[in-house]
Amino acid sequence: MELTLNHRKEGDRTVLEVGGEVDVYTAPKLREKLVELVGEGHYQIVVDMTKVEFLDSTGLGVLVGGLKRVRSHDGSLSLVCNQERILKIFRITGLTKVFPIHDSLDEALQDTD
Amino acid sequence: MELTLNHRKEGDRTVLEVGGEVDVYTAPKLREKLVELVGEGHYQIVVDMTKVEFLDSTGLGVLVGGLKRVRSHDGSLSLVCNQERILKIFRITGLTKVFPIHDSLDEALQDTD
Amino acid sequence: MRDVELHVPPDVQYVGLVRLVVTAGARQAGMTNERIEDLKIAVSEATTNAIQAHRREQADGPITLQFGSASTDQFHVTILGAGYIPTGVDGSESTAAGERNLGLTLIRGLADVVDFQGPTTKASVHMRFTVGLTPPAANVDSL
Amino acid sequence: MRDVELHVPPDVQYVGLVRLVVTAGARQAGMTNERIEDLKIAVSEATTNAIQAHRREQADGPITLQFGSASTDQFHVTILGAGYIPTGVDGSESTAAGERNLGLTLIRGLADVVDFQGPTTKASVHMRFTVGLTPPAANVDSL
Numbered sequence: 011m012e013l014t015l016n017h018r019k020e021g022d023r024t025v026l027e028v029g030g031e032v033d034v035y036t037a038p039k040l041r042e043k044l045v046e047l048v049g050e051g052h053y054q055i056v057v058d059m060t061k062v063e064f065l066d067s068t069g070l071g072v073l074v075g076g077l078k079r080v081r082s083h084d085g086s087l088s089l090v091c092n093q094e095r096i097l098k099i100f101r102i103t104g105l106t107k108v109f110p111i112h113d114s115l116d117e118a119l120q121d122t123d
Numbered sequence: 124m125e126l127t128l129n130h131r132k133e134g135d136r137t138v139l140e141v142g143g144e145v146d147v148y149t150a151p152k153l154r155e156k157l158v159e160l161v162g163e164g165h166y167q168i169v170v171d172m173t174k175v176e177f178l179d180s181t182g183l184g185v186l187v188g189g190l191k192r193v194r195s196h197d198g199s200l201s202l203v204c205n206q207e208r209i210l211k212i213f214r215i216t217g218l219t220k221v222f223p224i225h226d227s228l229d230e231a232l233q234d235t236d
Numbered sequence: 237m238r239d240v241e242l243h244v245p246p247d248v249q250y251v252g253l254v255r256l257v258v259t260a261g262a263r264q265a266g267m268t269n270e271r272i273e274d275l276k277i278a279v280s281e282a283t284t285n286a287i288q289a290h291r292r293e294q295a296d297g298p299i300t301l302q303f304g305s306a307s308t309d310q311f312h313v314t315i316l317g318a319g320y321i322p323t324g325v326d327g328s329e330s331t332a333a334g335e336r337n338l339g340l341t342l343i344r345g346l347a348d349v350v351d352f353q354g355p356t357t358k359a360s361v362h363m364r365f366t367v368g369l370t371p372p373a374a375n376v377d378s379l
Numbered sequence: 380m381r382d383v384e385l386h387v388p389p390d391v392q393y394v395g396l397v398r399l400v401v402t403a404g405a406r407q408a409g410m411t412n413e414r415i416e417d418l419k420i421a422v423s424e425a426t427t428n429a430i431q432a433h434r435r436e437q438a439d440g441p442i443t444l445q446f447g448s449a450s451t452d453q454f455h456v457t458i459l460g461a462g463y464i465p466t467g468v469d470g471s472e473s474t475a476a477g478e479r480n481l482g483l484t485l486i487r488g489l490a491d492v493v494d495f496q497g498p499t500t501k502a503s504v505h506m507r508f509t510v511g512l513t514p515p516a517a518n519v520d521s522l
């Protein structure tokens with residue numbers, strides 16, 4: 011299962027849809043994509059992880075890196091995730107306190123923090 | 124993927140639907156089923172392999188055993204198979220000359236050999 | 237189930253294969269899908285660490301995955317590779333969550349029992365997972 | 380792709396795991412789905428034979444699967460186990476099709492190249508598969 015990445019604008023937000031497996035082999039592609047988006051001026055990013063099938067610490071690290079990057083431009087990076095198995099790893103690592111995590115894309119887009 | 128076995132009467136024939144993987148681990152279940160059917164007086168058997176996902180020589184051996192068994196009762200055993208990857212192993216082993224092989228169950232049921 | 241062993245080159249492209257194999261083994265041992273997800277993550281972390289240790293030390297040998305179940309409700313898995321477990325990340329202390337040690341934090345949070353072996357020329361991470369049950373809730377809540 | 384090695388106990392329940400692992404490896408090496416089906420059957424046959432040889436000889440050691448690709452279009456796979464290849468089934472002669480030697484007939488018919496090693500305490504079946512192409516049609520037609 012490869013990693014798939016697709017992004018689009020939704021108002022002033024940029025939604026990055028991630029699908030498949032994010033591990034040490036595929037995470038560099040996600041990192042590049044985030045770097046590229048921020049480089050192009052996308053500072054309000056919503057990462058939609060609804061279709062992620064596997065995520066480990068390498069993927070978490072890349073998301074934290076993306077958050078730092080947008081913050082240095084006063085931007086935001088929030089997550090859409092409704093899968094218990096993925097939420098669990100954010101909880102275990104304490105990253106639920108670091109990322110705004112939403113149940114659905116609609117909720118993420120309505121959030122104005 | 125486990126082996127699945129279901130049988131039903133269709134006129135004077137007994138259709139045995141086989142699904143999943145038939146290998147050295149699962150073939151004994153298929154053998155037992157054929158022995159049981161013949162023991163109960165089912166001598167005109169159509170083995171429907173449309174849903175077989177894997178078949179190797181152990182499975183071929185069991186089918187040959189079934190054929191011998193019904194023949195000793197003047198019965199018949201024919202196959203329904205439309206998957207090239209499965210047909211190929213019957214060709215390589217020369218068993219296309221041993222079994223009547225049909226494209227569809229309808230065709231197998233109409234065959235009066 | 238007796239032990240199965242997989243050796244892969246120390247290259248990140250094989251982490252997916254390691255997950256696939258341990259998943260198949262755990263399923264055969266009767267592990268629940270939920271618990272298999274935990275197992276996959278923990279194994280992925282330990283394998284990634286071993287591969288990275290090999291790279292740092294330019295070690296060329298394979299990474300080894302061993303697993304099996306001694307009893308019907310215990311599944312054990314060991315990841316073996318070159319490398320060492322540096323002091324402070326030997327599993328004895330609970331690291332503050334953040335961006336560091338995410339991998340080891342996950343391993344400790346997901347496995348029922350973890351045993352890190354090192355520093356030697358070979359490092360190993362040995363884990364145990366209950367086949368039928370979810371882990372003690374404490375593992376999650378205490379973090 | 381460098382070599383991957385899998386060791387499983389000599390028990391029929393592991394033949395499915397062996398197929399799963401070689402399938403994942405071949406897919407990673409870029410093999411076509413059609414050719415992967417051939418590979419799965421040939422590997423399943425060789426593994427089954429090795430397991431049965433272990434049982435006959437009451438050998439307890441593992442069965443080993445090794446695979447990798449030396450070049451981008453060649454995938455090689457070896458199944459190693461106790462046992463021997465009896466005379467007459469060493470791959471040199473084309474057995475008349477029937478109910479006997481079905482397994483070896485399939486291995487010979489599906490792999491591009493087969494090399495049986497034995498009789499010794501260890502028997503091996505080494506096969507080669509082209510990654511991108513279907514096998515020479517002759518393999519099928521000549522039977």
Ligand SMILES: Nc1ncnc2c1ncn2[C@@H]1O[C@H](COP(=O)(O)OP(=O)(O)O)[C@@H](O)[C@H]1O
Pocket residue numbers: 067281285286289317318319320321322325335336337338339340341359
């Ligand atoms: N098998 C190992 N061999 C050597 N060092 C290791 C091993 N596992 C972990 N480490 C060390 O422990 C540190 C923390 O591991 P981990 O929590 O997985 O990393 P990260 O901080 O990258 O998420 C790593 O940076 C590494 O230096």
Ligand SMILES: Nc1ncnc2c1ncn2[C@@H]1O[C@H](COP(=O)(O)OP(=O)(O)O)[C@@H](O)[C@H]1O
Pocket residue numbers: 180424428429432460461462463464465468478479480481482483484502
């Ligand atoms: N690895 C092996 N070790 C020992 N004997 C083997 C091995 N592989 C095949 N054989 C022998 O060759 C015979 C033919 O093999 P095969 O064609 O696979 O069997 P079958 O006739 O059961 O389809 C077997 O019955 C077995 O005695």
